[in-house]
Amino acid sequence: MTTSSTSPAIETRDLNLYYGSFQALIDVNMVIQPRRITGLIGPSGCGKSTLLRSLNRMNDLIPNVRVYGEIRVFDHNVCDDKTDLVGLRKRVGMVFQRPNPFPLSIYENVVFAARVHKTAKGSDFDDVVERCLSSVLLWEDLKDRLGKSALELSLEQQQRLCIARLLAVMPDILLMDEPCSAMDPASTQGLEELIARLKEEYTIVIVTHNMQQAARVSDDCGFMLLGEMVEFRLTDEMFKIPQDERTRDYVTGRYG
Amino acid sequence: MHQRSRFDSVREFIVEKTVLLSGLASIVFVLLIFVFLLKEGLRTFGIVSLEDFLLGRKWYPISSPPKFGILPLIGGTLAVTVGATLLSVPFGIASAFYIAEVAGPRMKEMLKTGIELLAAIPSVVIGFLGMVIVAPFIGDLFDLPTGQTALSGAVMLSLMAMPTIVSIAEDAITAIPGKYREAALALGATRWEYICRIAVRAAAPGIVAAVMLGIGRVIGETMAVMMITGNSAQIPHSLLQPVRTMTATIAAEMGETVPGGDHYAALFAIGLVLFVITFFVNLVADVFLHKDRGTVQ
Structure with missing residues (x-):
């Protein structure tokens, strides 16, 4: 493991999660370092999205979810009932599988968080829009039609807009749940380049069913199977010298 | 085979x-x-011009010569409709949001059943309750010579418009894709902020349609208004005066007319005006309902 002096961005300790009587996560332990891209891979239903969604407590929206163990985000246990969910989600933002811009204008999508959290007012909104759209490389394309509905954009632009909307919250951690799964190869490449750029300022956790994508973009990588974290290590090592037989079988394409 | x-x-x-x-x-x-x-x-307009009919201030159908001006009746319908809309729209939309977004499953079931029951009450029963309870109460409250006023009608009609408004608005809110709520909450918005900033706008076409259909319901209602609005065909200057609506006029007078006579024709002409109004109200509602399907995938 990397020996780093900085404290981890996220750490899970013996995390167990149940949907009713079904156990979706089994004793998951992982440490995510700041300003790195961590990929979570594994076959469908292995619990990687569940793990991701428990990091900002989005699983709360599903009835009958029970969580045991600890999730520490910047050293605060967020599984606590007293956790300030708004505060947590401001620090830990999420990009979803299918782009989900609001049915509002491009401009209103980006300033949504600034309005809700009152982090900007008046003419500051224009700066927020320019800064966030520039970060996702949309500003040049969209600056002349900010009043248009966000639903008219291409899927890739919509996903970039969703990232821009999230950056307006000024989070520390970005959770991405298969952000490219609805995209064509060219859009996927564009988004991967964007994700690599964002690493300079944000800690990123990305779930993907695409092993090559994990190999391309991530620094660290976790392989999950049937709710267990089978192996968690540097991405290079994971793909070159996997320690666990199940990991080896998966990364060499025996199943998945 | x-x-x-x-x-x-x-x-x-x-x-x-x-x-x-x-x-x-x-x-x-x-x-x-x-x-x-x-x-x-249409025969009416051989006796009285369209302008005199719509804008005439006097409705004296059995004096001689008779006067067929329906402005007081339009005014009565307008007063009752505006009053009922002002009362039922805020409550209706608020309860639609409560049912769709806030209430737990059991509360939701109870409220939806309650709203359906409200819709099932015959209008004559609503009118009866209005006559016995609401009208005297309003008379006492405002110290009026009679409680049978446009306001009493508006109160009772708002009850009748509520089920339409609540159920259609609730459908529109429930139909908002869950991904918007998920996105809003993941950005650190509270449920309330999601409702105010996203749900209201995403469901706006359906809510407008709900309001229009509620208004259509109020304009067309007859029995309850006839029983509680005092049946006085004067142009109202406030909601605290007795009024007579177009519908109540037709219902009350049709029995006394000579079939084929001038009065009879004039009542049909009122029906025609009502038909045109409700047609446009429903048309607007329909346009918005379809707009809903067009923009939100």
Whole structure:
């Protein structure tokens, strides 16, 4: 493991999660370092999205979810009932599988968080829009039609807009749940380049069913199977010298 | 086998055409009703000009010579409708949001059943309650000579418009894709902020349609208003005066007219005006309902 002096961005300790009587996560332990891209891979239903969604407590929206163990985000246990969910989600933002811009204008999508959290007012909104759209490389394309509905954009632009909307919250951690799964190869490449750029300022956790994508973009990588974290290590090592037989079988394409 | 499939295709044909006929029947009925109203009502405009009819301030159908000016009746309908809309729209939309977004499953079931029951109460019963309880109460409250006023009608009619508004608005809110809520919450918005900033706008077309259909319900209502608004055909200057609506006029006077006479024709002409108004209200509602489907995938 990397020996780093900085404290981890996220750490899970013996995390167990149940949907009713079904156990979706089994004793998951992982440490995510700041300003790195961590990929979570594994076959469908292995619990990687569940793990991701428990990091900002989005699983709360599903009835009958029970969580045991600890999730520490910047050293605060967020599984606590007293956790300030708004505060947590401001620090830990999420990009979803299918782009989900609001049915509002491009401009209103980006300033949504600034309005809700009152982090900007008046003419500051224009700066927020320019800064966030520039970060996702949309500003040049969209600056002349900010009043248009966000639903008219291409899927890739919509996903970039969703990232821009999230950056307006000024989070520390970005959770991405298969952000490219609805995209064509060219859009996927564009988004991967964007994700690599964002690493300079944000800690990123990305779930993907695409092993090559994990190999391309991530620094660290976790392989999950049937709710267990089978192996968690540097991405290079994971793909070159996997320690666990199940990991080896998966990364060499025996199943998945 | 051969016999069987032939029988099937005949049956298929009959079923298909029967269903087609049932579908067409509703359009044919609307057209026939409209034609009938035109036939009986248009004669009025040989006796009184369209302008005098719509803008005339006096409705004295049995004086001689009779005066057929329906402005007081339009005013009465307007007063009751505006009052009922102001009362039922805020409450209706708020309860639609409560049912769709806030209430737990049991509360939701209870409220939806309650709203359906409210819709099932016959209008004459609503009118009866209004006459016995609401009208005297309003009379006492504002110290009026009579509680049978536009306001009493508006209060009772708002109860009748509520089920329409609540159930259609609730459908529109429930139909908002869950991904918007998920996105809003993941950005650190609270449920309340999601409702105010996203849900209201995403469901806006459906909410407008709900309001229009609620208004349509109020404009067309007859029995309750006839029982509680005092039936006085004057142009109202406030909601605290007795009024007479277009519908109540037709219902109250039709029995006393000579079929084919001038008064009779004038009542049909009122029906025609009502038909045109409700047609446009429903048209607007329909446009918004379809707009809903067009923009939100």
